[in-house]
Amino acid sequence: MCGIVGYIGHRQAFPILIKGLHRLEYRGYDSAGIAILQDKIKLYKTKGKVSDLEELVKGENLSGNIGIAHTRWATHGEPNNENAHPHLSPSGDLALIHNGIIENYAILKKELLKRGHVFLSDTDSEVLVHLIEDIMINDKVTLVEALQIALGYVIGAYAIIILSRNNPDLLLAAKKGSPLVIGIGKDEFFIASDATPIVEYTKDVVYLKEEEIAILERNKDLKLITVSNQEKRPYIEQLEMSLSELEKEGFPYFMLKEIYEQPRSIRDSMRGRLNAEKGIVSLGGIIDYEKNLVNAKRILIIGCGTSWHAGLVGKYLLEDLARIPVEVEYASEFRYRNPVICEGDVVIAVSQSGETADTSAAIELAKSKGAIILGICNVVGSSITRVTHAGTYTHAGPEIGVASTKAFTAQVTILTLLALRLGYIRGTIQESRYRQLLFELETIPEKVEQTLKTFDIIKNISNIFKDSKNFIYLGRGYNFPVALEGALKLKEISYIHAEGYPAAEMKHGPIALIDEEMPVVVIATNKGTYQKVLSNIAEVKSRKGKIIAIVTEGDVAVKKIADFVIEIPETEEMFVPLIATIPLQLLSYQIAVIRGCNVDQPRNLAKSVTVE
Ligand code: G6P
Numbered sequence: 347m348c349g350i351v352g353y354i355g356h357r358q359a360f361p362i363l364i365k366g367l368h369r370l371e372y373r374g375y376d377s378a379g380i381a382i383l384q385d386k387i388k389l390y391k392t393k394g395k396v397s398d399l400e401e402l403v404k405g406e407n408l409s410g411n412i413g414i415a416h417t418r419w420a421t422h423g424e425p426n427n428e429n430a431h432p433h434l435s436p437s438g439d440l441a442l443i444h445n446g447i448i449e450n451y452a453i454l455k456k457e458l459l460k461r462g463h464v465f466l467s468d469t470d471s472e473v474l475v476h477l478i479e480d481i482m483i484n485d486k487v488t489l490v491e492a493l494q495i496a497l498g499y500v501i502g503a504y505a506i507i508i509l510s511r512n513n514p515d516l517l518l519a520a521k522k523g524s525p526l527v528i529g530i531g532k533d534e535f536f537i538a539s540d541a542t543p544i545v546e547y548t549k550d551v552v553y554l555k556e557e558e559i560a561i562l563e564r565n566k567d568l569k570l571i572t573v574s575n576q577e578k579r580p581y582i583e584q585l586e587m588s589l590s591e592l593e594k595e596g597f598p599y600f601m602l603k604e605i606y607e608q609p610r611s612i613r614d615s616m617r618g619r620l621n622a623e624k625g626i627v628s629l630g631g632i633i634d635y636e637k638n639l640v641n642a643k644r645i646l647i648i649g650c651g652t653s654w655h656a657g658l659v660g661k662y663l664l665e666d667l668a669r670i671p672v673e674v675e676y677a678s679e680f681r682y683r684n685p686v687i688c689e690g691d692v693v694i695a696v697s698q699s700g701e702t703a704d705t706s707a708a709i710e711l712a713k714s715k716g717a718i719i720l721g722i723c724n725v726v727g728s729s730i731t732r733v734t735h736a737g738t739y740t741h742a743g744p745e746i747g748v749a750s751t752k753a754f755t756a757q758v759t760i761l762t763l764l765a766l767r768l769g770y771i772r773g774t775i776q777e778s779r780y781r782q783l784l785f786e787l788e789t790i791p792e793k794v795e796q797t798l799k800t801f802d803i804i805k806n807i808s809n810i811f812k813d814s815k816n817f818i819y820l821g822r823g824y825n826f827p828v829a830l831e832g833a834l835k836l837k838e839i840s841y842i843h844a845e846g847y848p849a850a851e852m853k854h855g856p857i858a859l860i861d862e863e864m865p866v867v868v869i870a871t872n873k874g875t876y877q878k879v880l881s882n883i884a885e886v887k888s889r890k891g892k893i894i895a896i897v898t899e900g901d902v903a904v905k906k907i908a909d910f911v912i913e914i915p916e917t918e919e920m921f922v923p924l925i926a927t928i929p930l931q932l933l934s935y936q937i938a939v940i941r942g943c944n945v946d947q948p949r950n951l952a953k954s955v956t957v958e
Contacts, residue, residue, distance in 0.1 A: 347419035348445035349373035355534020359413035366543025372953040374419025377430035381441040382413035391430035416443040423468030433472040435479035444471035446503035446524040515564035521554040601747030615759040622784035649696035652750040658827040660761035667769035677708035698753035700728025793915040808936035820849040825869035832930030840938035849882040872898035873919035
């Protein structure tokens with residue numbers, strides 16, 4: 347995790363770097379720091395958020411047009427001032443910021459300690475900057491050469507930027523495992539963990555590849571070399587992101603804005619891919635591998651967190667419509683458990699950020715065993731999109747709130763389209779049913795829009811349950827993953843313990859927890875196992891639990907026994923997750939707001955988990 351940003355050019359670096367840090371704060375917010383080159387390196391860093399750093403530097407002279415800055419999600423060393431980046435070399439001539447983990451830092455540190463190095467922090471990153479300077483001095487090589495040699499020793503993942511007092515017209519950056527993007531302006535370079543700090547200055551970007559080093563020199567063209575000293579030609583791409591996508595646009599939090607964006611983001615995910623009138627579903631990005639999917643003996647879906655939940659909805663959809671067996675795996679488990687991958691298996695990796703370390707490692711493992719890997723990612727150009735054989739973007743637009751909302755519904759939308767497409771080609775859905783489903787799918791954005799109107803009712807419910815210590819979420823069939831996702835959202839942003847459970851499994855354990863203090867959120871829409879869920883609700887009621895039910899508009903039976911109901915528009919059972927998730931997102935949001943939690947940046951979490 348961690349966000350890193352650098353600038354070299356003719357403008358003042360400080361405002362660019364601070365704005366960049368704010369944009370990258372979703373990647374971690376344990377500490378923040380900045381280094382600007384004047385006649386020496388001016389360094390400021392502090393525990394806390396970017397706003398704490400701004401407070402710290404108030405009144406300081408930070409003029410200069412070359413600098414680097416960092417926002418941290420702690421891995422090695424607790425979040426404190428010393429462990430905040432940038433880290434300096436022993437002479438103070440080099441400053442380094444780092445995103446990733448140097449796995450063999452302890453061995454390297456031991457060696458350096460023997461040679462008299464003194465460390466001020468507990469971080470792996472400080473070891474790297476010491477190592478680079480040590481090599482420069484002892485091997486009498488240039489900074490670039492020392493960097494190449496040092497990175498040759500390093501095991502692990504890194505995205506780093508280095509500022510050098512003795513090279514005032516130079517920034518160096520290098521990448522392995524963690525992402526880095528370079529923005530190319532007129533006589534200036536921007537560099538950051540993702541494109542959000544860059545987009546307002548230039549649309550020309552280069553995504554660094556594995557083990558590449560970027561040499562950013564004032565008034566010179568970008569130069570790329572590898573750790574093993576091969577020259578590379580920069581491949582310049584155009585950013586599609588717009589600045590307005592990165593602003594709150596009047597909403598108090600990004601999360602609320604992103605919840606309200608879902609009618610649009612779901613529509614954007616379908617755009618050009620669904621034409622109900624003509625009976626067409628097409629996913630252009632994976633067309634070359636469609637045959638592999640159609641003939642797949644098994645599909646494996648891998649992901650983490652909310653993306654795993656989307657994968658679970660995908661399993662239900664693909665098995666239901668395309669009749670292909672599907673397994674959904676936590677990437678972190680999959681990568682370490684010697685999984686069976688057979689010829690004819692297709693792996694689908696689901697990831698909003700496209701950077702999740704466990705998902706990337708699971709992809710590498712499946713690839714090494716010969717599987718075809720397809721991706722469903724949101725962030726254009728992200729690492730996972732570069733290592734999969736093919737993929738489909740979700741087109742949800744940048745998601746900044748750490749708790750995922752619109753990315754989830756976009757992922758489910760793509761999986762729905764995929765299941766419909768495969769079911770149609772495989773002949774496992776009748777033509778008339780297929781057509782009917784396409785028309786219904788087209789109405790979903792409107793129905794999501796309508797569902798957002800439940801916010802007032804949800805505000806009342808939130809006031810009543812804001813102090814609850816625990817919640818249970820229940821759902822069956824397609825609504826089981828919705829229950830899991832609802833519980834995860836509440837945990838993430840309001841810090842209330844919540845469990846998602848298959849409604850009927852409740853009687854095998856969680857029922858013991860139910861008393862008059864326990865709110866139970868039940869997704870009880872009118873299709874599938876509706877009658878069975880009614881019985882599950884009765885079981886909770888008879889133990890005095892409080893029922894908050896998500897029901898289909900016009901419902902009578904649940905209304906009679908539930909304490910609170912939230913009505914959502916009727917749709918096909920398989921499309922309910924796209925709608926029923928919305929009130930659960932709003933419920934967790936509102937409870938978190940009332941409890942005074944930082945909704946967009948919940949404690950201990952980060953949006954892009956580039957460490958395992
Ligand atoms: C983190 C985020 C979650 C996200 C998960 C997987 O834990 O806080 O919101 O679901 O990572 O991330 P990905 O980018 O792979 O979807």
